[in-house]
Amino acid sequence: MADLPDSDVELERLQLRFAAARVSDERAVQRLMHSIDACGQLVACIAVREGAGEETAPLVLIDGYRRVAALRRLGRDTARVQCASCTLSEALAQLLACAQSRALAAIEQALLLRELIDGQHLSQREAARQCGRDASWVQRRLLLLHSLPEGVLDAVRGGCVSSWAAVRVFAPLARANADHAQRLLAGVRGQALSTRDLHVWFAHYQRAQRREREHMLDHPRLLIDSVREREHDRAAARLKDGPEGQAVAELGQLQALLERARKGLSALQRPASVALSCACRRVRARLPELDAELRRFIDDADPDARQRASLAGPGPLAARDQPSAAHLA
Secondary structure, eight states: OOEEEEEEEEGGGEEOTTGGGSOOOHHHHHHHHHHHHHHOOOSOEEEEEOSSSOTTSOEEEEEOHHHHHHHHHTTOOEEEEEEESSOHHHHHHHHHHSOSSSOOOHHHHHHHHHIIIIISOOOHHHHHHHHTOOHHHHHHHHHHHHHSOHHHHHHHHTTSSOHHHIIIIIHHHHHHOHHHHHHHHHHHHHHOOOHHHHHHHHHHHHHOOHHHHHHHHHOHHHHHHHHHHHHHHHHHHHHHHHHHHHHHHHHHHHHHHHHHHHHHHHTSOSSOOHHHHHHHHHHHHHHHHHHHHHHHHHHHHOHHHHHHHHHHOSOOOOOTTSOOHHHHO
């Protein structure tokens, strides 16, 4: 894709045709405002002249939507624009193949692909070829759009829901229960839940029973606040007990894990697989070290244990006129 030299273009001449395919990020626009105000526009926007190369033909903005938003807020009238000498579909494909200024979110990639296929009338195979991707990548991105309600897409475009939350929380939730996804979206808009809040909420939703899920959907903030309160209580308990208390808790967990592993091994049939044999060897190699540490703390807690061990002696000694155990073996 050959590019023409940069030039200053009036903002009114730029057509923001693909604004709906880009995710809003208020913090990024604010950072760009400070950067442009201090150093000027360092990276040119990318546009395509729609028409037969006429100078008066409208310029469709391909890349640089946040830069244009920052320039408008600063009260600027022009922007540095690089006009690509290619078709609109080729410019969109090139943007998907290698983003000019920032990595595109999965939602943005999916929306731009939909524009290539529906708006520019390319087949999925042709869109994949022009983007330098395989057909399965195109299908996965388009399936992402099909699994998300339109309200969630609008929330992502507006910056109310992050792309991560849309892909990892709303998409699987919408596939399982579209009504629950809509109710959660209403809760997000009403209570401004962060991406971390949604991650915590969805983790508990997956383990909850039906009645608990209904309560979580009606009061998502209440669940998140209670989870944070428990985290604070556990952190305070760890701080109060110190390293010794943490060691007690970890030993209790280790005891439970060992018991569960023992029951699991007793249910298996021999001969064992190579992976299981290697795992058993690794555990046995570490057991003497753990046993030595455990004995050290047991002896410290019971001073008489060491004295009883010394009185008992090392055990019966072999007769001097008999061969050693190594020779017998």
